[in-house]
Structures are given as structure tokens and as C-alpha cells.
Amino acid sequence: MSDVEVFSYAKTETLAATLGKYILRLQNEVLLKNEVFTVSVSGGSLVKVLQLALIEDPEISKKIHWEKWHIYFSDERLVPLNHPDSNYKLFHDKVLAPLSDAQVAGPEVFTINESLVHSGDDATDVKIAEEYQSLLPKSLSFDLILLGLGPDGHTASLFPGHQGLKVEDKWIFNINDSPKPPPRRISFSLPLISKAKNIAFVAEGAGKAPVIKKIFEDQSSGLPGELVNDLPNIPIKWFVSNDAIAGAPIIVSMFE
């Protein structure tokens, strides 16, 4: 079992401010020793919180060394990069475009090869996953993996009961039957996530309370969020809203 801590707030703004402090602290620790800070981001509601935390917070934003960040996607939908379903597009619109508008030097961002997304045949999607895998940092060990959590317990594109949870021989795999649209996606595998130096979940809203309760109550639920919580020797932080953990057996920590 990893070292799991939960930080909970009534308001998104307070959650985002704390997440920003956490990310800034990690960035500074890593950049004391390394040239780059390797981060993977997810899609969904996490990205708006990242915008608040890292772009709109006046104190934090000026201390982020974006030019030293290498950014990957914990999962990506196999659509063109300007498609409304693309996790890259969401991150671009909320984070990269504001940086560019402010003429701040941006991070290096690793995207899928969008020239391959149109064919739709599985062999090509396997190639997209393999190509993305070839871009991963050599160490495979991300400084920080940022994850969201769906109301069904999925994280990245690891879905409950799905074969993707059993992938052991790939760092990045593709699926064509995602229970949540769009169906074709690639995702970090659990073995890749298990190599992270730090993991942070962001989850807000009462709609996530039943699944968070299950994840923290039943340590054999097999839910993807629970499987990540169980990975050994990784500091795992959950940044959540108060309503998202209602009824869950969680001792909330103070962020210091």
C-alpha cells in the first residue's frame, strides 16, 4: 500500500490553491537535481483545476518554470488534436494557449501522432500506442502523474472490469471499446503508473462520492482508483471537494 493522503476543501478555488502549492513544491524539489520536470496530465475536470492552480493563481503562476516541464497525457482519445474530445485540446485551451497569449515560454508537450487517428483500424491504433510509448522518458518514472476519477471509478482510460487493467507487457496500450465515449483511446498502463515518483488525484462533486467511498472502504474493490491507491512505495495525494468524500472512511490531512 502506498502512502495515501487526502486533502479536502469546500471550494474549488481553495482546492486549486493547495494543488498549486503541492505541484510547485515538487517542481522545485525536482529541478534542484534534474534539468526537467516530467509530468503527465489527464483530461476531464482536472484541467480546469490546473488552469486555476497554475495559470490564474498570481503567486503560483509566476514561479512555474514551464520551459523545464515535459508534459505527457495519462490517457488520450484517438481523435484529431483539435477535436472537442481531445485531452490535448482541453489542456491546450486551458493552459497552453494562455501561456502563449502571455508570451511565456511553454513546456515540451508530447502528443499522439494525429496523422494516424483517421484510419480507425485496430492495427493503426496499436501503432499510435507504440509510437506514444516510444516518446516516454527513458526512466519511465514520472515525477508526477496527475489523475482524475470518473464516477464509475475509472482513472486515465483504465476502466472497471476492463481488460486494460490486466495489461502487463506494455507501458501504453490502446482500447477501442471505452465504456465512456469516445471508444478509441490510449492509456498509461498500471505498470507504468506504478513507476511514478508521485501521484495526485483530483476529484470533485457529490457524483463521485459513492465511488470514492467504495475505493477507500473496500481494499479489494478492484476499482481502478483503488488499484492505484494500492501501488506500493508511491506518495499518493488526493485533492478532493468535501462533497466528493461524503460518507467515506477517510481521515483528512492538513496540507503543510
Ligand SMILES: O=C1O[C@H](COP(=O)(O)O)[C@@H](O)[C@H](O)[C@H]1O
Ligand atoms: O474520460 C476521462 O475521464 C476521466 C475523469 O474525468 P472527469 O471529468 O470525471 O474528471 C479523466 O481523468 C480522463 O483523463 C478522461 O479521458
